Amino acid sequence: MDLLISVGLPISLAIIMLSLGIGLEIADFRRVISRRYPFAIGALCQVVLLPVAAFATVKLFGLPPEIAVGFMLLSFCPGGVTSNILSKLAKADVALSVSLTAVISLLSILTVPILAAWSINHFMGEDAPEVSISGLAIAMFLITTLPVAIGVSVRRFAATFAQKIDAPLSRLATALFVLIVLAALAGNWQLFVDNLGVMGAGLISLNVALLLIGLGLARAASLSWNESKTISIETGIQNSTLGITLAALITGTESGFSPLALPSAVYGITMYAVAIPFLAWFRNR
Template sequence: MDLLVNVGLPVSLAIIMLSLGVGLEAADFRRVITRRYPFAIGAVSQVLLLPLAAFATVTLFAVPPEIAVGFMLLSFCPGGVTSNILSKLAKGDVALSVTLTAIISLLSILTVPILAAWSVNHFMGEAAPEVSVTGLAIAMFLITTLPVAIGVTIRHCFRGFALVLDGPLSKLATVLFVLIVIAALAGNWQLFIDNLSIMGAGLITLNLALLLIGLGIARAAGLSWDETKTISIETGIQNSTLGITLAALITNTSTGFSPLALPAAVYGITMYAVALPFLFWFRSR
């Protein structure tokens, strides 16, 4: 278990982010300029509204401090590869989804450490572990930003190799994600059982609310239906592997998984159940 937490977890996240980078084109970054309005709607929904909804959820459900921090950490995470795949399945605007994931993932090195430090201190008070914003930013750079940059470079310089690598790397990332979720649940099984009802209800409520919030804001902003579907998914789907990794980095866990990782681990399962009806509805229209 210790080897999985200290080595396997960050390496797995790095592979997942490398998979994201290999699938990116230079056009995915230039699209921010050409499609500023839809991108701005999606970015505001992810960076501002998502954490606010998470804060309202943990307050409403009165979840324990460590679990509340886990909720907030999850809300700070960008969509990741999963949101891109779901946007494609929903027949949404995949290009917009990829652009949002790429840019927000890179920006997270600046936003997440600061917001994470605030959340830990706010909810845990005197029991809060000391969080180094600089140390967390460096760690995030090494396991998120750098792998994405390497993946983009591979795609740009060795396009043929990147196309061959993309499929197997995505499958490996999926397998690693499943293993991480199972290990996180197993490592905090009693805490998971004790808080399952309140945590499950809170996560499902949050997930459902975010999908609807993204949908409503995009419709109110006058975006196309394809863009609207994508904004809904990008707002409602988070990179739970990053949430689990952040929990381990913050608590400096050396044995087993941090309790702060539980919401992200449970969310890694419940998000598919919540998103599935939306996918069927999106595909039917």
């Protein structure tokens, strides 16, 4: 189990982020300049409103400290390739989705370590493990930003090769995601059973609220329907694999998968149950 967490988990996330990078082009980053307003709305939802909503949910449901930290870690993790796929299925603005994913994923090496350290100290108090913000930032760079940059470079300078490996790499990323979620659940099974009711209700409520908040804010900002659908999905869909990995980076591998990873693992399952009705609505309207 220690080998899976210390070696397999970071490598798996790096492959997932490489898969994201392979699907990106330089134009996806340039597009932010020409579409500043919808991008700003999406960034506001992801970076500010999402953690605030998670904090409110944790307080409302009275979650235990470790589970509360897990909720907050999940809220700091941008959607990744999953949100891009769901935007495509929803017939939303995929270009906007990809641009948000590209930029926010790169910015996460600055935002996530600081917010994660604050959350742990706030909720766990004296029981909080020591968190090195610089160490966490370096780890985030190595397993998220660097693979994305490599993927973008491969797409830029070896487009044919990138197209060949895109689909197999995506399938591998999906398989690794499933394995990580199952391993995290198995490693905290009793805690999962004991907190399933309140944790599941909290995650589903948060997921639904975020999808609606993102949609409502986008409509209030007079964005188009397709842009609004994208903002909704980008706000409501998080990268649960990154949440699980963050938990492991913070607590180490000595005791198996950290309880801090449990909300992300459960969310990796519940988000699809929540997203499917929204996708059906988005596609048919």
